[in-house]
Amino acid sequence: MADVSQPAAPQPYAGVRVLDFTQGVAGPMAAMHLGDLGAEVLKIEPPEGDHHRDAPGYLAFNRNKSVLSLDLQRADGLAQAKALLVGADVALFDHAPGGLEALGLAAEDLAA
Numbered sequence: 001m002a003d004v005s006q007p008a009a010p011q012p013y014a015g016v017r018v019l020d021f022t023q024g025v026a027g028p029m030a031a032m033h034l035g036d037l038g039a040e041v042l043k044i045e046p047p048e049g050d051h052h053r054d055a056p057g058y059l060a061f062n063r064n065k066s067v068l069s070l071d072l073q074r075a076d077g078l079a080q081a082k083a084l085l086v087g088a089d090v091a092l093f094d095h096a097p098g099g100l101e102a103l104g105l106a107a108e109d110l111a112a
Contacts, residue, residue, distance in 0.1 A: 011038030019084055020065065022094040023050045028061040031092055035064030043067045044081060072103055085110060
């Protein structure tokens with residue numbers, strides 16, 4: 001009998017750590033693709049969860065991810081997010097303009 005098993009998918013992003021602060025479809029799909037290619041993806045959701053949690057596709061868009069609930073409006077949640085960012089290679093955000101600056105998570109803040 002012939003072997004019809006599929007070869008293992010390439011993992012070019014193995015060892016890359018991604019923090020996914022996005023909700024909805026576009027951001028989670030981008031992080032999903034990174035996870036599909038071997039990245040370690042941690043999805044950060046607010047305490048009430050992703051506002052698209054009940055939408056079709058939520059489970060697919062968030063496959064290959066671990067999920068952590070953090071309240072970025074609280075000092076302890078923001079401090080934990082910043083600590084996680086130190087060890088991340090990639091961070092995906094979809095906050096409204098000015099939102100990241102207000103939290104101290106703008107690109108220039110994180111680069112420092």
